[in-house]
Amino acid sequence: RIEPCRIIKVPEIVDSRGSLSAIEGGEALGFDFKRVYYLYNMPLGTVRGAHAHRNLQQLLLAMHGSFDVVVEDGSSKATFHLDNPTYGLYIGPMVWRNLVNFSPEAVGLVLASEHYDEADYYRHYDDFLRDARSLP
Numbered sequence: 001r002i003e004p005c006r007i008i009k010v011p012e013i014v015d016s017r018g019s020l021s022a023i024e025g026g027e028a029l030g031f032d033f034k035r036v037y038y039l040y041n042m043p044l045g046t047v048r049g050a051h052a053h054r055n056l057q058q059l060l061l062a063m064h065g066s067f068d069v070v071v072e073d074g075s076s077k078a079t080f081h082l083d084n085p086t087y088g089l090y091i092g093p094m095v096w097r098n099l100v101n102f103s104p105e106a107v108g109l110v111l112a113s114e115h116y117d118e119a120d121y122y123r124h125y126d127d128f129l130r131d132a133r134s135l136p
């Protein structure tokens, strides 16, 4: 299930005043979002994420600075480098993700398809691997 993980280009409207980017939920993105959250004030060397979701879909963007997202599904692994607010990483269900290598003052933005629900999380890698590997 890391195959659906992909970089999505966000339109950028540039004029003499600067840039504006807008993300619409729905068909173009592939899902509607119900929640926005952001990550900031990360100390040097921080690892975030370290979980997978049963159902949640999300788009993850670096609003400022950069970081790497390592995604894996129990058989394959890929790393995406985010360093531009006009490129977001789509992550679907049953993908373990680690967010690493945050630059100083990096800010990550997440558009999430569902409200916060701890029951949708795999917090333990072994539980995730067991279920991910038993999927058809």
Ligand code: TYD
Pocket (backbone or CB within 6 Å): 035, 037, 039, 047, 048, 049, 050, 051, 116
């Ligand atoms: P956590 O899932 O560990 O963050 P990340 O995966 O980005 O490293 O979440 C940290 C804490 O914040 C945890 O106690 C759950 C809480 N939380 C919310 O209350 N609402 C949310 O939308 C999110 C994403 C987390």
